[in-house]
Amino acid sequence: xxxxxxxxxxxVTIIGMPQAVVEAVFQGVVAAAELIDMDHHRGGHPxxxxxxxIPFVPVRGVTMDDCVGLAHQLGQRMGTELGIPVYLYxxxxxxxxxxxxxxxxxxxxxxxxxxxxxxxxxxxxxxxAALGTAGASAIGARPPLIAFNVYLNSDDVGPAKAxxxxxxxxxxxxxxxxxxxxxxxxxxxxxxxxxxxxxTPIHRVLELIRIEAARYGLAVTHSEIVGLLPAxxxxxxxxxxxxxxxxxxxxxxxxxxxEEPPVRQSS
Amino acid sequence: xxxxxxxxxxxVTIIGMPQAVVEAVFQGVVAAAELIDMDHHRGGHPxxxxxxxIPFVPVRGVTMDDCVGLAHQLGQRMGTELGIPVYLYxxxxxxxxxxxxxxxxxxxxxxxxxxxxxxxxxxxxxxxAALGTAGASAIGARPPLIAFNVYLNSDDVGPAKAxxxxxxxxxxxxxxxxxxxxxxxxxxxxxxxxxxxxxTPIHRVLELIRIEAARYGLAVTHSEIVGLLPAxxxxxxxxxxxxxxxxxxxxxxxxxxxEEPPVRQSS
Numbered sequence: 001x002x003x004x005x006x007x008x009x010x011x012v013t014i015i016g017m018p019q020a021v022v023e024a025v026f027q028g029v030v031a032a033a034e035l036i037d038m039d040h041h042r043g044g045h046p047x048x049x050x051x052x053x054i055p056f057v058p059v060r061g062v063t064m065d066d067c068v069g070l071a072h073q074l075g076q077r078m079g080t081e082l083g084i085p086v087y088l089y090x091x092x093x094x095x096x097x098x099x100x101x102x103x104x105x106x107x108x109x110x111x112x113x114x115x116x117x118x119x120x121x122x123x124x125x126x127x128x129a130a131l132g133t134a135g136a137s138a139i140g141a142r143p144p145l146i147a148f149n150v151y152l153n154s155d156d157v158g159p160a161k162a163x164x165x166x167x168x169x170x171x172x173x174x175x176x177x178x179x180x181x182x183x184x185x186x187x188x189x190x191x192x193x194x195x196x197x198x199x200t201p202i203h204r205v206l207e208l209i210r211i212e213a214a215r216y217g218l219a220v221t222h223s224e225i226v227g228l229l230p231a232x233x234x235x236x237x238x239x240x241x242x243x244x245x246x247x248x249x250x251x252x253x254x255x256x257x258x259e260e261p262p263v264r265q266s267s
Numbered sequence: 268x269x270x271x272x273x274x275x276x277x278x279v280t281i282i283g284m285p286q287a288v289v290e291a292v293f294q295g296v297v298a299a300a301e302l303i304d305m306d307h308h309r310g311g312h313p314x315x316x317x318x319x320x321i322p323f324v325p326v327r328g329v330t331m332d333d334c335v336g337l338a339h340q341l342g343q344r345m346g347t348e349l350g351i352p353v354y355l356y357x358x359x360x361x362x363x364x365x366x367x368x369x370x371x372x373x374x375x376x377x378x379x380x381x382x383x384x385x386x387x388x389x390x391x392x393x394x395x396a397a398l399g400t401a402g403a404s405a406i407g408a409r410p411p412l413i414a415f416n417v418y419l420n421s422d423d424v425g426p427a428k429a430x431x432x433x434x435x436x437x438x439x440x441x442x443x444x445x446x447x448x449x450x451x452x453x454x455x456x457x458x459x460x461x462x463x464x465x466x467t468p469i470h471r472v473l474e475l476i477r478i479e480a481a482r483y484g485l486a487v488t489h490s491e492i493v494g495l496l497p498a499x500x501x502x503x504x505x506x507x508x509x510x511x512x513x514x515x516x517x518x519x520x521x522x523x524x525x526e527e528p529p530v531r532q533s534s
Contacts, residue, residue: 015523059520144520206509222512231498231521238504242473245489253326253411254498256282 002227008043009052013228018062022074025054029078033134038109046102048109049084049135053101056092056141059230067141068092075139079127082134085116086126089140094125101138109135146194146233147226148202150209151187152218159216160188166212167192167205174208176200187221197233203240269494275310276319280495285329289341292321296345300401305376313369315376316351316402320368323359323408326497334408335359342406346394349401352383353393357407361392368405376402413461413500414493415469417476418454419485426483427455433479434459434472441475443467454488464500470507 003010014024029051036050054074056067071092078084093099107115113131115122123129124136152160161181165171167190168179176196182189190209194200210220232249239247249255270277281291296318303317321341323334338359345351360366374382380398382389390396391403419427428448432438434457435446443463449456457476461467477487499516506514516522 015520060524202509220510222510224512225514225518228518228520228523231502231519234502234505234519235498237509238501241508242469242504243487243489245491247492251492251495252498252501253282253495256495257327 004045006043007045008041009045009047015059018066018070021056022070025074026077029054029082029084029137033082033084037133038131038135039133041109046105046108047135048105048112049131049137051078051084051134051137053089053105053138053140055090055145056139057144058141059144064091064141064143071139071141075126075137078137078139079124082127083132084127084134085124085129085131085136087136087138088125089138091141092139101140104138112136143196143198144228144230144233146197146202146229148192148194148205148223149184149226150190150192150206150223151184151221152189152213153221154188154216154218155183155186157181157183157188159213159218160190162216163209163212164190164192167208174200174205177205188218197230197236201236201240202233203237271312273310274312275308276312276314282326285333285337288323289337292341293344296321296349296351296404300349300351304400305398305402306400308376313372313375314402315372315379316398316404318345318351318401318404320356320372320405320407322357323406324411325408326411331358331408331410338406338408342393342404345404345406346391349394350399351394351401352391352396352398352403354403354405355392355407356405357409359406359408368407371405379403410463410465411495411497411500413464413469413496415459415461415472415490416451416493417457417459417473417490418451418488419456419480420488421455421483421485422450422453424448424450424455426480426485427457429483430476430479431457431459434475441467441472444472455485464497464503468503468507469500470504 012028014021016024032050038050041047056070058064058067068091071088075086075088079086087098087104088094089098089101089104098104109131112122116124116131117129154160164179164181167173168177169175176194176199178193178195180191182191192205194202194205206220206223213219235249235252238244279295281288283291299317305317308314323337325331325334335358338355342353342355346353354365354371355361356365356368356371365371376398379389383391383396383398421427431446431448434440435444436442440446443461443466445460445462447458449458459472461469461472473487473490480486502516502519505511
């Protein structure tokens with residue numbers, strides 16, 4: 001779990017078998033709905049509910065379609081049993097305009113509360129068209145998101161902002177990159193979310209940053225992954241830089257172990 | 268399993284729980300001893316027995332010391348139950364001159380058969396000081412070996428041989444690299460065994476090859492891993508090229524799954 005008092009927001013990651021994860025999330029939503037009164041909630045991060053957003057991410061042995069199914073299952077249960085309006089987003093979206101979470105959360109809790117009963121565009125996928133003190137929830141299915149930060153040998157935020165603008169999707173850059181230029185403890189940083197590492201891999205983002213940084217006479221001092229990432233993202237980077245041809249995940253020893261649990265014999 | 272008629276030799280890889288692996292290897296040795304008569308065996312690869320060499324390699328949840336213990340356990344059993352002389356090598360060696368497998372196998376089956384009874388230097392660690400038709404076996408413990416080949420944009424074997432000489436341990440190169448320069452389907456290749464990827468990582472070998480190749484105006488077209496390698500070797504390469512600071516294997520999603528098997532609930 002990561003919490004941030006400025007954002008007044010906690011991020012909880014749960015990994016497990018599908019039905020166990022759904023149950024754990026549901027119980028978490030019950031607790032959040034009891035503890036958080038949205039009429040008295042303030043925070044720097046956009047939000048519309050006590051359990052603001054719940055993305056399902058396939059890790060191993062499940063497909064994106066499975067995750068879409070789990071999003072529907074949880075949404076229906078939250079709507080019926082808890083009376084919380086639920087909006088499905090990204091891969092689970094039922095309408096194209098709801099794929100983007102920012103659209104779903106437009107106006108935040110206060111704005112949605114005013115509109116939900118009267119504007120048919122804002123009718124929830126599950127649950128009542130009315131907000132209680134627990135607000136509403138967005139439930140989605142999406143690829144794993146990688147939080148990737150790159151540091152430059154500079155104490156000037158200007159180039160970091162310009163490079164962030166160059167690499168991010170919203171201003172003409174790579175499709176699955178969100179980026180900001182910041183100063184972190186006095187060092188220029190490009191702070192990013194990679195929202196689909198299979199289509200926009202880490203190495204391509206980093207090498208593009210190197211090229212843009214060189215234009216300012218700057219270089220990358222180091223980078224960091226915040227939180228978790230799939231093994232495949234690291235393997236993909238190794239394959240690229242090592243120029244490995246015809247590499248298969250089956251060539252990784254540990255993957256052989258995972259396929260079939262080793263049999264322990266009694267002798 | 269990989270077999271090669273020129274070498275007249277098969278390589279079998281077994282992955283599993285320690286005692287299950289020892290049992291499987293023992294049964295394999297029984298079969299090899301029955302089927303292969305070393306008095307009538309010819310082949311391009313140096314060999315001294317029907318089950319010529321058996322390295323134990325730690326993969327997950329076992330230490331090198333554990334593997335040394337397994338080498339002793341198997342050696343004792345092969346000596347006692349099968350009457351096969353066993354020599355412990357590499358991390359399992361009982362004498363410094365037996366760490367190197369080439370020393371253990373000096374003279375091959377025919378040479379060892381002549382010397383084993385009379386030369387105390389060649390007394391086995393387990394089993395009789397006499398060779399039957401199954402010959403002798405070397406049993407060792409060692410880190411996983413990575414077979415790594417690098418191809419150059421050249422049909423001339425000369426630079427490949429010179430680069431192999433530059434990077435391999437035996438002629439002044441990196442400590443845990445064995446290398447040969449070859450032509451493979453007309454393309455120059457540096458064919459390598461990396462015998463300890465933790466101390467001589469893949470990326471360092473590749474980047475040294477790039478530098479040496481540039482001296483001939485050549486470049487790397489691609490590389491390949493033959494067989495298996497540990498996930499850590501790929502992650503290490505990604506960390507190096509991505510300049511990742513403070514990266515922990517705990518940040519890989521799948522490693523969280525492996526630590527504790529997910530609990531399946533009955534609902």
